[in-house]
Amino acid sequence: MTILDRIARAATDRPDSDALRTADGSLTYRELGRLTDDFAGRLRTATAPGEFVGIEANRGFGAVAAMIGAMKANRPFVVIDSRDTDVSNSRKVRLLGVRLLVRSSAGDSLVSLADVPGQWRQPCRQPGGSPVAVFFADGGLCYAIYTSGSTGEPKCVLVRTAPLASVISDHVERLAVGPGCRTLQFARLTFDGCITEIFWTLTAGACLVVLDESRLAPGPVLQATLERFAITHLKTTPFALTVTEPSGAMRLEHVINGGGPCRLSVVSKWSAIASFHNAYGLTETTICNLLSGGLKPGDCPQSVPLGEPVGDCAYYIRPTDKAQPSAAAADGAARRGELVITGASVAAGYLTEHGMRPFDEAGTAAYRTGDVVELRDGQLHFVERLDRQVKVRGYRLDPGEIENAVCRLESITDAVVAAEPHYGAAATDTDALVCYYLGDVDSRTVRQHLDRVLDPYKIPSVITRLEAFPYTENGKVDRDALLASRQALAADQHGPADQHGPADLPCPPASPGEQVLHLVRGLTGISDIGLDDNFFDAGGDSASAVVLVSKMKQLGWLDVGVRDVLRAENLRVLADQLREWSV
Numbered sequence: 001m002t003i004l005d006r007i008a009r010a011a012t013d014r015p016d017s018d019a020l021r022t023a024d025g026s027l028t029y030r031e032l033g034r035l036t037d038d039f040a041g042r043l044r045t046a047t048a049p050g051e052f053v054g055i056e057a058n059r060g061f062g063a064v065a066a067m068i069g070a071m072k073a074n075r076p077f078v079v080i081d082s083r084d085t086d087v088s089n090s091r092k093v094r095l096l097g098v099r100l101l102v103r104s105s106a107g108d109s110l111v112s113l114a115d116v117p118g119q120w121r122q123p124c125r126q127p128g129g130s131p132v133a134v135f136f137a138d139g140g141l142c143y144a145i146y147t148s149g150s151t152g153e154p155k156c157v158l159v160r161t162a163p164l165a166s167v168i169s170d171h172v173e174r175l176a177v178g179p180g181c182r183t184l185q186f187a188r189l190t191f192d193g194c195i196t197e198i199f200w201t202l203t204a205g206a207c208l209v210v211l212d213e214s215r216l217a218p219g220p221v222l223q224a225t226l227e228r229f230a231i232t233h234l235k236t237t238p239f240a241l242t243v244t245e246p247s248g249a250m251r252l253e254h255v256i257n258g259g260g261p262c263r264l265s266v267v268s269k270w271s272a273i274a275s276f277h278n279a280y281g282l283t284e285t286t287i288c289n290l291l292s293g294g295l296k297p298g299d300c301p302q303s304v305p306l307g308e309p310v311g312d313c314a315y316y317i318r319p320t321d322k323a324q325p326s327a328a329a330a331d332g333a334a335r336r337g338e339l340v341i342t343g344a345s346v347a348a349g350y351l352t353e354h355g356m357r358p359f360d361e362a363g364t365a366a367y368r369t370g371d372v373v374e375l376r377d378g379q380l381h382f383v384e385r386l387d388r389q390v391k392v393r394g395y396r397l398d399p400g401e402i403e404n405a406v407c408r409l410e411s412i413t414d415a416v417v418a419a420e421p422h423y424g425a426a427a428t429d430t431d432a433l434v435c436y437y438l439g440d441v442d443s444r445t446v447r448q449h450l451d452r453v454l455d456p457y458k459i460p461s462v463i464t465r466l467e468a469f470p471y472t473e474n475g476k477v478d479r480d481a482l483l484a485s486r487q488a489l490a491a492d493q494h495g496p497a498d499q500h501g502p503a504d505l506p507c508p509p510a511s512p513g514e515q516v517l518h519l520v521r522g523l524t525g526i527s528d529i530g531l532d533d534n535f536f537d538a539g540g541d542s543a544s545a546v547v548l549v550s551k552m553k554q555l556g557w558l559d560v561g562v563r564d565v566l567r568a569e570n571l572r573v574l575a576d577q578l579r580e581w582s583v
Contacts, residue, residue, distance in 0.1 A: 002165050004071055006203035008033070014179060018207045020061050021182070021229070023215070027061050029205070032068075035061070039069030039102075039111050046100060046113055047075055049138045054093065054101040054116060057081040057189040059210050062104020062111045064185075064198055067143075069111070071161070074139035077102075079189045088154075090120045095156060095351060096144055136160070136348070144351065145192050147283050148474050158348040158356070159192075163286050164199070167311035167345060171200040174291055174310075175233060175254045175277070181206035182251075183233040184226065186216055186240075192287045193258060197235060206233075218243045226250050235279065237475040241266045242413055242438075246273045258288070259475060261382050261400065262304040265413040268297045280306040280382065284359060284367045286345040289313050290380065303404040305379040313345035317375060318368065320386065336374040338386060342366045372398060390419035392433045395457045402435065402450075402458055409449045412439035416469065416477050417460060432544065435460035436482055438469065443526045447539055461539050462524055512557075512578035516571050519551050531572035535565060552578070 001009075010019075015030040027035070047053060055066045057079050070077040078096055080089055092098065093116050101116045115121075142161040146154040171177070183201040185208055187193035201208040215225045218240035226234065227249040235256035242263070246252070252274040257266060262278045270276045276295050281288035292307030299305070309315065317337040346365040349358035359367045372383040384400030391397070399417035406415035415437040437446060443463040450459045470481035513531055521529055524539040535545070545565045552560045557578050568574040 001169075002161075003168055003199055003203055004068070006165075006169075007068065007199075010203065010205035014205045017179065017205065019202060020064060021207055021209045022060060023211055026207075032065060032202075035065045035111065036069040036072055039065060040072035042113060043069060043073040043075055047073075049074065050136065050141070051075060052096040052098050052144065053077050053113075054080045054098045055189075056101055056103050057083075058104055059185070059189065059212055060104060061210070062102070063189055064208065064210065066102040066104070066111055067198065068202075071142065076141040076143055076158075078144040081188075081190050084190075086119045092144075092146070092156070093120045095353070141348070143195075145283055146190070156351040157283050158351055159286055160348055163312055163345045164195070167286055167288060168196065168199045168203055170310045171196055171288070171291070172204045174293070175200065175256070177201065177204040177206050177233060179205045181232045181253070182230055183208050184216075184229070184231045185210045186234065186236050188213075192283050193235065196287050201233070220244075223247060223250075226252065238262060238266065238414075239469075239471055239475045239477075241270060246270055248273075250274075256291075257304075261403075263407045263414055264297065264300050264304065265407065265411075267295050267300055267304055271296050278304050278307055280380075281310075282341070282367070282369055284347050284350075285313065285341045285369075286311065286347055289315070289341050289345065302376075302408065303381045305381055306373070307380075311343075311345045313341055313343035315339055315341050315380075317373060320372065336372060336383065339369045339371045339373045339380070340366055341369060372400075390433075392419050397433070397458060402433075402454065402460065405450060405453050405458075406435060406437055406446060408453065409439070409441065409446060411441055412437055412446070414438045414469065416479065416482060418479055418482065420462075420483050432462055433458075433460040434462040434464065436464050436466050436469070438466060441465075442528065443524075444528065444538075447526070459539070461541050461544050463526065463539065511575075513572070513575040515552075515555060516575045516578070519548055520571060523548060529571070531575060532570050534570050535568065535574070540565075 011029040011033045016028050018026040019029045019032040020027040043053060053070055053075050055063055055070070055077050057063065063079070067077060078092060078098065080092060080101065082089070098116055100113050102111060103114055104111050140160055140162070142159050142164060145157050145159065147157060148154065177183070177200050181201070181204070183197055183206060185194060185197050187197060198208060209229050209231060211225065216222055222240060222244045225231070227247060230251045232251055232253040234252060235258050238257055238260040241255070241257055242265070246269060250273060254277065255270045255274045256277045256279050258279040258281070267276055271294070278292045278295060279288050280290040288310050290307040291310045292305055295304065317335055318340050319337040340361070342365060344365065346359050346367050349356050359365060370386045372386055372389070374381045374383050382400065384398035388400070389396055389398055402417045403415040406412055406417070415435060417433065417435045420432050420434045435446070443465055446463050447459065470478040470485070472478045517529060517531065520535060520538065520540070523544045526538055529538050535548070540548070545562050548565060549560055549562050560578065564574060564577060568577070
């Protein structure tokens with residue numbers, strides 16, 4: 001049964017039930033059916049088979065009705081946000097051959113067709129038709145969507161219609177969606193997550209709650225929205241789940257983490273009031289590929305499993321190390337490598353200026369995700385992006401593995417690990433492993449915890465507690481901003497670094513002991529380090545020892561060397577040596 005068949009059945013069974021709800025009103029299934037039928041008729045008349053139509057990204061009845069109407073008319077669509085740059089929107093219009101734009105206002109159900117704005121128009125390669133129509137049967141292509149561009153230039157992904165049905169029906173079944181349920185349409189319409197929210201709701205005879213973005217801000221605002229609109233089904237980001245608090249006034253039945261790695265603290269918090277699920281998927285593989293059952297903290301002793309396949313897809317793990325076997329060991333030992341998604345759910349491919357680039361491997365539909373996963377006890381666990389692996393101290397490391405280890409410590413809600421320059425080192429030196437975390441424990445406790453659960457070479461040199469992480473517009477942690485904040489803090493504490501060498505220390509503490517502590521605190525992130533601490537036990541390593549010696553030489557201790565740091569039992573011994581040399 002297709003998505004349209006399921007929506008039609010819901011309209012027949014529950015014609016007077018609310019299909020859509022906004023802050024100002026509602027639309028019944030009967031009204032939605034009439035609206036989409038009318039729009040589909042107008043669209044068929046105004047466009048050619050296979051021609052793309054643009055849908056303006058206004059949150060309300062109109063955009064949702066336009067998506068369904070486009071499917072009824074067998075016309076593929078692309079959502080266009082007027083807040084994006086004219087250059088970006090012009091590129092979409094030209095590449096997809098879009099002539100007409102669906103416009104609607106958030107407050108009513110009127111849907112109009114208009115020419116695309118003049119500033120977006122450019123000569124199309126095939127005027128009056130889609131440049132991709134020749135690749136697909138009528139109705140075979142559902143929509144085009146652009147990747148976020150977080151790892152480079154945004155790419156145009158073409159998604160087929162047929163695989164969506166099984167993806168949506170699996171969600172309906174696993175999330176127990178049905179009449180009486182209310183889904184919050186959280187994802188932006190330019191993100192493919194909105195497709196599952198919209199269609200798992202409307203194919204099940206439930207109600208989709210569509211609100212202005214001002215009511216969706218993570219934290220107290222989102223909390224109030226969930227309470228006021230009696231939301232039962234919520235899929236949102238790790239950031240939103242971390243900063244929003246559940247309450248007894250909520251009616252949530254199912255909460256789904258999507259769009260990024262899920263932390264143990266999030267499972268603990270939300271599983272207390274609802275069935276909590278972790279989801280995994282990519283734009284290139286038809287939205288969602290893996291969805292867990294309801295999780296409890298006890299199900300996640302080390303990290304949160306990604307779940308079981310959704311829709312018509314399968315996967316295999318491609319070894320990234322030539323020495324690694326291609327299959328799990330006979331004793332069931334963990335297997336790690338790049339996740340490859342296969343099957344009908346894999347999207348058609350990228351549309352480029354030079355034509356279609358299909359997703360296949362040896363003639364079979366397949367997409368290499370770029371994500372490193374690990375198979376443990378029959379469950380897949382996310383480890384890290386391949387492009388985020390780092391080489392520090394001569395070892396190749398997965399920051400995500402270390403982040404998961406940090407988050408296993410009670411009260412820590414999130415962590416970010418990155419390779420960065422040591423304090424005062426050259427900007428091109430990334431030989432310091434730095435951990436930023438959110439939680440109510442001090443950095444010394446974090447280091448002691450990591451000493452117990454990680455190999456020594458994986459323990460960060462610098463461990464820094466923050467009150468909050470900076471985020472990008474897409475809800476991802478802004479790692480560049482983290483580095484900038486650490487550099488700014490170092491500049492405030494130690495003076496600015498110029499482009500030629502380490503930072504100057506114009507106003508150092510008076511005594512040698514205070515000077516040593518001042519430097520070591522900046523290198524390790526441990527603010528309460530004392531003279532009785534050993535430099536290496538506090539997180540120092542050979543690279544940071546070189547930086548420490550360089551800084552001490554700047555302060556006038558010209559005779560100090562790395563050997564003195566290595567031999568010193570604790571920082572007091574090192575300070576006493578400096579005191580002797582000052583005589």
